[in-house]
Amino acid sequence: MGTETTPEDSEETEDPVGYFLQDLVFHGKTERTRQSYERVLRRFESFLATPEANPFGQSILPADATHRHCMAWVHTLRGDVESSTVATYAAYLHRFYAYMTQVGVFESNPMTLVMEEMDETIDKDPTRREIDVPTMRRFVADLGHPLHRAVVVTLLKTGMRVGELCNLDLRDVALTHTDAERAYELGNRAELDGRPDSIFVSPDPSFGKSTNGEERTASNKRKRATVVPIDAELKHVLVRWLAVRPDAVSPADPLFVGTSDRWGERLDPESVRHIVEMHARDWGWYRTGGGASENVTPHYFRHFFTTHLRDRTGDRGIVKYLRGDVADDIIDTYTHNWGDKVRETYEANIYSLLPAST
Known part of the structure; x- marks a missing residue:
């Protein structure tokens, strides 16, 4: 984050956590990211305000916290959440203090020393729950809502x-189906010519920027455009x-739109995560924390x-192409030989x- 923000008066910093969260809005962070930061920072703030919890036995403000207060709070997390989550929470607090120090609200960052001494690390490649195809098939069978299943x-x-x-958007989806084609203008991108029953995934959409006439609330992280088959x-x-x-409310005609509170509006990542979390909880596949x-x-x-697709094909190149995260020379091989x-x-x-x- 930059250092261009400067507090104009003392009232702005009476709630430093709120000040930081507001600046996250200005920096384009998603609502989900801001909520994650708020949960962690308010938890730390509550710890400091509870005399019997913090090491000095008195209520203090985040601006007055020392590295010992921060270490004590991190220690309270151990055993309550996974070690990688401890590291994530600590990283949130570190970023909070680093930013508030940069903009001149706080004098120093007490988390610098804590981060150097921590044993926990953020797991970049965690061992994930193993779910086989038959079990996932039963999970999908339970999804009765057409939007959720889709x-x-x-x-x-x-x-x-x-x-x-x-x-x-609808223009990104080519479907050879009479009813769908009569109802909607589908797959009218040049990239889908001669590629029926396919989805075009572009690398272009970016948070806060307009694509196809609509300002987007999420970014595509794909390195190269990809055409994915629809079975x-x-x-x-x-x-x-x-x-x-x-x-759809948007002239861009999103493929997936809301069917409840945000009727007709483009589905956003927070809504998708909520859909998945709701059903995963029913299966015991999701736990808060x-x-x-x-x-x-x-x-x-x-x-x-x-x-599963890599294991079935034995072809890492195709899987990387479909994921959109492969180098140009390899992705060109599959782009030029897409049909076969x-x-x-x-x-x-x-x-x-x-x-x-x-």
């Missing part, structure tokens, strides 16, 4: 990121969803896709997620 099956069948899913099962759930999809090794989230479906190599390999190996009678 969102989950799209994530599971394509391996795309949650932001990429939210940024899909018979994904086609079935997308057609079923389009049959009941509310009219649980880490990546325990909780099933939209990103878990990307892991599921990668693991990508679609045929994908359709021959993609796992089944729907009952045979569906």
